[in-house]
Amino acid sequence: MLAEDASFTVTHVHPMRTLDGITLPHVLRFLRFVTLPGKKKMAARIHGGAGAGAATALSTFNPKKLVAPSRTNLPAARSSKRCIVAAAGSDASKSLRVGHSQKLIANAAVATKAETSATTGTGHELLLFEALQEGLEEEMDRDPRVCVMGEDVGHYGGSYKVTKGLADKFGDLRVLDTPICENAFTGMGIGAAMTGLRPVIEGMNMGFLLLAFNQISNNCGMLHYTSGGQFTIPVVIRGPGGVGRQLGAEHSQRLESYFQSIPGIQMVACSTPYNAKGLMKAAIRSENPVILFEHVLLYNLKEKIPDEEYICNLEEAEMVRPGEHITILTYSRMRYHVMQAAKTLVNKGYDPEVIDIRSLKPFDLYTIGNSVKKTHRVLIVEECMRTGGIGASLTAAINENFHDYLDAPVMCLSSQDVPTPYAGTLEEWTVVQPAQIVTAVEQLCQ
Amino acid sequence: MNNTCIWILAFEGFGREREALEETVLLRYEKSLTYLSFFLLQQHTTFFTLIRYCIFQITQKKKTFASFFSLLSKTKSTAEMALSRLSSRSTTLLQPFATTSLLRRRHISTDTTPITVETSLPFTSHLISPPSRAVETSSQELLSFFRDMALMRRMEIAADSLYKAKLIRGFCHLYDGQEAVAIGMEAAITKRDAIITSYRDHCTFLGRGGGLFEAFSELMGRTTGCSKGKGGSMHFYKKDASFYGGHGIVGAQAPLGCGLAFAQKYSKEEAVSFTLYGDGAANQGQLFEALNIAALWDLPAVLVCENNHYGMGTAEWRSAKSPAYFKRGDYVPGLKVDGMDALAVKQACKFAKEHALKNGPIILEMDTYRYHGHSMSDPGSTYRTRDEISGVRQVRDPIDRVRKLIIAHDIATEKELKDMEKEVRKEVDAAVAQAKESPIPEPSELFSNIYVKGFGAESFGADRKELRATLP
Numbered sequence: 036m037l038a039e040d041a042s043f044t045v046t047h048v049h050p051m052r053t054l055d056g057i058t059l060p061h062v063l064r065f066l067r068f069v070t071l072p073g074k075k076k077m078a079a080r081i082h083g084g085a086g087a088g089a090a091t092a093l094s095t096f097n098p099k100k101l102v103a104p105s106r107t108n109l110p111a112a113r114s115s116k117r118c119i120v121a122a123a124g125s126d127a128s129k130s131l132r133v134g135h136s137q138k139l140i141a142n143a144a145v146a147t148k149a150e151t152s153a154t155t156g157t158g159h160e161l162l163l164f165e166a167l168q169e170g171l172e173e174e175m176d177r178d179p180r181v182c183v184m185g186e187d188v189g190h191y192g193g194s195y196k197v198t199k200g201l202a203d204k205f206g207d208l209r210v211l212d213t214p215i216c217e218n219a220f221t222g223m224g225i226g227a228a229m230t231g232l233r234p235v236i237e238g239m240n241m242g243f244l245l246l247a248f249n250q251i252s253n254n255c256g257m258l259h260y261t262s263g264g265q266f267t268i269p270v271v272i273r274g275p276g277g278v279g280r281q282l283g284a285e286h287s288q289r290l291e292s293y294f295q296s297i298p299g300i301q302m303v304a305c306s307t308p309y310n311a312k313g314l315m316k317a318a319i320r321s322e323n324p325v326i327l328f329e330h331v332l333l334y335n336l337k338e339k340i341p342d343e344e345y346i347c348n349l350e351e352a353e354m355v356r357p358g359e360h361i362t363i364l365t366y367s368r369m370r371y372h373v374m375q376a377a378k379t380l381v382n383k384g385y386d387p388e389v390i391d392i393r394s395l396k397p398f399d400l401y402t403i404g405n406s407v408k409k410t411h412r413v414l415i416v417e418e419c420m421r422t423g424g425i426g427a428s429l430t431a432a433i434n435e436n437f438h439d440y441l442d443a444p445v446m447c448l449s450s451q452d453v454p455t456p457y458a459g460t461l462e463e464w465t466v467v468q469p470a471q472i473v474t475a476v477e478q479l480c481q
Numbered sequence: 482m483n484n485t486c487i488w489i490l491a492f493e494g495f496g497r498e499r500e501a502l503e504e505t506v507l508l509r510y511e512k513s514l515t516y517l518s519f520f521l522l523q524q525h526t527t528f529f530t531l532i533r534y535c536i537f538q539i540t541q542k543k544k545t546f547a548s549f550f551s552l553l554s555k556t557k558s559t560a561e562m563a564l565s566r567l568s569s570r571s572t573t574l575l576q577p578f579a580t581t582s583l584l585r586r587r588h589i590s591t592d593t594t595p596i597t598v599e600t601s602l603p604f605t606s607h608l609i610s611p612p613s614r615a616v617e618t619s620s621q622e623l624l625s626f627f628r629d630m631a632l633m634r635r636m637e638i639a640a641d642s643l644y645k646a647k648l649i650r651g652f653c654h655l656y657d658g659q660e661a662v663a664i665g666m667e668a669a670i671t672k673r674d675a676i677i678t679s680y681r682d683h684c685t686f687l688g689r690g691g692g693l694f695e696a697f698s699e700l701m702g703r704t705t706g707c708s709k710g711k712g713g714s715m716h717f718y719k720k721d722a723s724f725y726g727g728h729g730i731v732g733a734q735a736p737l738g739c740g741l742a743f744a745q746k747y748s749k750e751e752a753v754s755f756t757l758y759g760d761g762a763a764n765q766g767q768l769f770e771a772l773n774i775a776a777l778w779d780l781p782a783v784l785v786c787e788n789n790h791y792g793m794g795t796a797e798w799r800s801a802k803s804p805a806y807f808k809r810g811d812y813v814p815g816l817k818v819d820g821m822d823a824l825a826v827k828q829a830c831k832f833a834k835e836h837a838l839k840n841g842p843i844i845l846e847m848d849t850y851r852y853h854g855h856s857m858s859d860p861g862s863t864y865r866t867r868d869e870i871s872g873v874r875q876v877r878d879p880i881d882r883v884r885k886l887i888i889a890h891d892i893a894t895e896k897e898l899k900d901m902e903k904e905v906r907k908e909v910d911a912a913v914a915q916a917k918e919s920p921i922p923e924p925s926e927l928f929s930n931i932y933v934k935g936f937g938a939e940s941f942g943a944d945r946k947e948l949r950a951t952l953p
Contacts, residue, residue: 253728262727265718
C-alpha cells in the first residue's frame with residue numbers, strides 16, 4: 036500500500052529536515068542501511084548521514100558514495116557512523132552482549148549489538164512482503180500439509196502480494212481462492228486443522244476477521260481445551276491491520292485488542308522483514324493457533340536477511356536498542372515512530388532502551404522485566420486504542436509483576452478512542468507521533 | 482397356494498362359509514402350508530405374522546379355527562397383544578413343520594443373511610433421483626439397532642434424572658426420539674468417515690463408539706470424562722473414531738464440517754464427512770457460505786439437517802420461509818428422509834456417501850422429533866402440545882419400529898427384547914454409579930491443554946495468590 040517511492044535504493048542523501056516535521060514516509064525515503072548478515076541475527080549498519088532515524092529500513096551500502104552533507108543535528112558528528120543492529124531473534128541467550136558497543140558512537144540512535152560473528156555469506160535484500168512470501172514458500176515446500184486459504188490469494192497473487200506465485204507453484208488445492216465468507220473459510224481452516232492439516236488463513240484486512248470472530252474465539256482458541264487435548268489447531272491466521280494511509284475507519288482497525296482475551300491463541304506482530312519471515316515460519320511450525328499481525332504500511336520495508344534458514348522465537352521480544360534511562364515497549368509500526376523519537380532523545384542526552392515486544396500474547400515478561408529492573412521507567416507506545424488495548428494489558432502486567440522496580444508510573448501512549456477518520460491530518464492525530472513520544476520520555480525521566 | 486391365503490384373508494368377512502372353508506383349509510393346509518409359510522415370509526407385516534402364527538397353531542392343533550378367527554377379527558394392535566400374550570414360544574422361520582418342543586428357548590438370531598425391508602415412506606429428492614426404498618439389512622443388524630437405540634434412549638433418560646438431581650449442571654440437550662438418525666448413519670459409514678454435530682451430541686458420541694462411562698463422567702464434570710471434564714455436555718469428542726464434536730454455537734460446526742471434508746479431499750482419503758445441524762441452524766449464513774465453498778471445490782461433504790421441527794421454542798413454520806430444508810441447497814442435491822426409520826436413514830446415508838465421494842456435497846433432511854424439550858431447562862410443552870409428543874411417540878417411535886420389525890421377522894420375541902432393554906438399563910445404571918464415583922479434576926487441570934506446548938509462562942488462578950501454574 037505504500038507508494039513505490041518508498042523503496043530505499045536512494046543514491047544520494049537529502050538534506051535533513053527538522054526532526055519534528057518529519058513524518059514516517061519521509062523518514063523511510065531517506066533512510067539507508069546496510070546489513071552485515073550474522074548467524075541468525077540481523078546486522079545493520081546505519082548510514083550516518085541518512086538523517087532522522089528509525090533504524091530499520093535497509094539498503095545497499097557503498098562507502099565510496101557516502102555523502103553526508105549536513106549533520107547539524109547530530110552532536111558528535113563522526114565520519115564513520117556504523118552501528119550494528121541485531122535482533123535477538125533466536126534461542127541465543129537473552130543477555131545483551133555489549134562488548135562491541137563500546138566502540139560505537141554514543142549518539143547512535145539504533146540498537147547496538149555486539150555480535151559480529153563471522154558472516155556466513157551475503158544475505159539477500161528484500162521487502163517485507165517478499166520476506167513473508169519466502170517464509171511461506173519455504174514452509175510449504177517443507178511440509179505438504181501447509182496450505183493457504185484466503186480471498187484472492189491464488190490467481191491474483193494476494194492483495195499485498197504476499198502469496199504471489201504460490202498458486203502457480205503449488206496448485207489450486209494448496210493455495211485456495213475462497214469466496215468472500217470469512218466466517219466460513221476460517222471455520223473450514225479450523226476444521227481442516229482438526230484433522231492435521233496446517234492452513235494459513237489470510238484475512239485480506241484484519242478488520243474482516245471480525246466476521247469470523249466466533250470461529251476464532253470458540254473453535255480456534257478453545258477446542259484444544261474443551262476436547263481435553265484431543266484436537267490441536269495448528270492454524271496461522273494472518274493479515275494486515277493497523278492505521279494505513281487514509282483508508283477509513285473500517286479498514287484501519289487494530290484487532291489485537293479484540294483478540295487478546297481469547298484463551299488458547301498466540302498473537303505475534305511482525306515489524307521488519309527479518310522478523311516477518313522468522314515469525315511466519317515459527318507460526319506455521321507451531322502446534323498452537325497463531326495470529327500474525329502485519330501492518331499495511333510496513334509491507335515495503337527493505338532489509339537484508341540471511342540466506343540460511345532461521346526462525347524467530349514466537350514468545351520472545353526483540354531488543355531493538357539497549358539503553359539505561361527508560362524502557363520503551365512497542366510493536367509493529369510504532370517501532371519506527373519510537374526509533375525516530377529515539378534519535379531526538381539521544382540528541383537530547385537520553386538513553387532509551389527500545390524493545391519491540393513482538394509477542395502480544397503472551398507477553399515476554401522475562402525480557403521486559405529485565406529491562407524494567409535496569410531502567411525503572413516504562414513507556415509503552417502502541418497503535419491500539421486507549422481502552423482495552425495491548426498497552427492496557429501490558430501496563431497491568433508490568434504493574435503487577437514489577438511494581439517494586441518502578442520509579443515512575445507506567446505511561447502508555449495509544450491511539451485515541453475514535454474511529455480512524457479519513458482526513459489525513461485527523462488521521463495523523465489519532466496515532467502516536469514521535470514528538471509525543473519525546474515529550475512523554477522527558478516527562479517520565481524528570 | 483395363493484388360494485389358501487385369499488381364503489384366509491376373506492375369512493374376516495364371511496360368517497357362514499367359515500366352516501366350509503375351515504375344512505378346506507384344514508384339509509389342504511398340509512399341501513399349502515409350506516408355500517404359505519414361504520409366501521408369508523415375504524410379507525413382513527404383523528397381519529401376516531399373525532396368520533402364520535395361527536396356521537402354525539392349527540398345524541399343531543393347539544387352537545381351533547374359531548380362536549383363529551377371533552384373533553383375526555380384533556384390531557391389529559390387540560392382535561399383537563394377543564400374539565405376545567400367547568407366544569411364549571418361538572418359531573423357527575424356515576421350518577414350519579418343526580415339531581420341536583415349543584418351549585425350547587431359541588438363541589436370538591445373529592444371522593447375517595440379508596433381509597430386505599421397505600422403508601415406510603418414500604424418499605423425496607431435489608435435483609437427484611432418490612435411492613430405492615428397499616433396504617438390505619440382516620437380523621444381526623436389526624438387533625444391534627434395537628440394542629444401541631435402547632442404550633441411547635436409556636442414557637438420555639438417565640441424564641434427565643441426573644440433571645434433576647443436580648449432578649449435571651448447565652445445559653443438557655437430550656436426543657431421545659432422534660436415535661434413529663445416529664444409528665442409521667453409523668450403519669452406513671465407517672470410522673474413517675467423519676461426523677461433526679452440534680450440542681445434542683450424547684448419542685452421536687455413543688454411536689461413534691464412545692463409552693457410557695466416559696459420557697456420564699463428562700456430563701458430571703469428572704476427570705474420566707471424554708474431554709477430561711472440561712468440555713461438558715456440549716463438547717463430546719472422540720478423535721480416534723473421527724467424531725469431531727460437540728459444538729455449542731448454533732451453526733458453527735457447518736464450516737468446520739466442510740473443513741473436514743476439505744482435509745479429506747486434500748489427503749485423498751476416500752472418506753466423507755457428515756455435518757449435522759438442526760432446523761434452527763439451517764437459517765445460519767455460515768451454513769450457506771460453507772455449502773457454496775463445498776459445492777465450488779467439490780468437497781465430499783454430506784450436510785444432514787436433523788429437522789425436529791422446533792428451533793428451541795420456535796416452530797419451523799415460524800422461523801423458516803421455506804421449510805423444505807433439503808431444497809435449500811439450491812444447486813446442491815437434497816434428499817428428504819424419514820428420520821424415525823433407522824433403515825431409511827441407513828439407506829440415505831449410504832447413498833449420500835457414494836454421491837459425495839463422486840459428485841460433491843449433498844444435503845439430507847432427516848424428518849425427526851425430539852421428545853424432550855430443547856434442553857433440560859425447557860419443559861418442551863409451552864410451544865407444542867403433550868398430545869403431539871405422545872402421538873409421535875406412539876406412532877413413529879424409532880425403537881418401536883425396529884422392535885416390530887424384529888418381531889415380524891421372528892428374530893427375537895417380545896420378551897427377549899424386553900430382557901435386552903432390562904440389560905441395557907442395568908448397564909446404564911452401572912455406568913452412572915461408576916461415573917458418580919470418579920474423581921473431580923485437579924486444580925492444575927485448569928491450566929492444562931490451553932496451549933499444546935507451553936513456554937514456562939506463569940498463569941494465575943482467580944485468587945491471584947494461591948493458585949499458580951506454569952503452563953505446561
